[in-house]
Amino acid sequence: MKKVEMFTDGACSGNPGPGGWGTILRYNGTEKELSGGDSATTNNRMELTAVISGLAALKEACEVTVTTDSKYVVDAVNNGWARSWRDRGWIKSDKKPALNPDLWGQLLELLERHTVTFKWIKGHAGHAENERCDRLAVAQAQKHK
Numbered sequence: 366m367k368k369v370e371m372f373t374d375g376a377c378s379g380n381p382g383p384g385g386w387g388t389i390l391r392y393n394g395t396e397k398e399l400s401g402g403d404s405a406t407t408n409n410r411m412e413l414t415a416v417i418s419g420l421a422a423l424k425e426a427c428e429v430t431v432t433t434d435s436k437y438v439v440d441a442v443n444n445g446w447a448r449s450w451r452d453r454g455w456i457k458s459d460k461k462p463a464l465n466p467d468l469w470g471q472l473l474e475l476l477e478r479h480t481v482t483f484k485w486i487k488g489h490a491g492h493a494e495n496e497r498c499d500r501l502a503v504a505q506a507q508k509h510k
Contacts, residue, residue, distance in 0.1 A: 366428045366480065367392060371419045373433045374488070374498035375411025378506045384408065385505025386415035387498035390422060397422070398497075402505030409437050411502060413468040420475040428480045434488030434495055442483050447473060 370391040377384035385402035399418050402411070412435035420429065433439060441447040450456065450463035451473060457463050475481075486492050489499070 366426060369423065369427045369429045371416070371429055371431045372494035372498050373412070373415035373419060373431060373435070374495055374502050375408055375413075375415050375435065376499065376502035376506045377406060377408040377411055378510065381405060381407045383506050383509040384411040385502040385507075385509065386411040386418065387501025387505070388415045388419040388422075389494050389498060390419055392427075398501060400501040400505050402502075402509040404509040409435075410465055410468060411506075412438050413465060413472060415498070415502070417468060417471050417475060420472075420479055420481070423479065426478050426480075430482045430484060432484045432486055432492075432494065434486055434492075436485060439483045439485040441469070442472075442476070442481075 372389040375384065375386045383404050384406040386400060388399040390397045399422060416431055416438055447469045450469065455463045455466040463469065486495060488495060
């Protein structure tokens with residue numbers, strides 16, 4: 366299996382509001398940048414979309430390390446919450462509806478195809494790839510105003 370590094374970030378101007386996401390894929394010394402946005406979204410939707418878009422861009426099953434500053438994404442996957450939400454019909458343990466079930470469903474499908482490890486890093490702390498992803502995301506949020 367190919368080993369791929371992925372770095373992601375999402376941004377939103379207002380929450381909800383115009384938002385953007387940025388992803389960097391790195392394989393064997395080659396990098397590819399992806400980005401996009403939406404005129405009416407939330408920060409968490411952009412964080413999820415960044416990861417989904419990166420995984421969806423991979424043409425074959427890969428071993429992927431995702432580095433992100435999104436505790437929402439990292440904790441929901443690493444702690445098994447997203448799978449539990451799906452198993453309960455997108456209901457959280459507190460009986461409230463899980464937010465963003467459409468995106469969580471897409472992500473969980475991609476996680477079945479790839480072997481993925483999620484690593485959380487502190488945002489805006491000088492991590493070069495995270496800062497680049499943030500710039501991509503903010504630029505997209507500006508475009509979608």
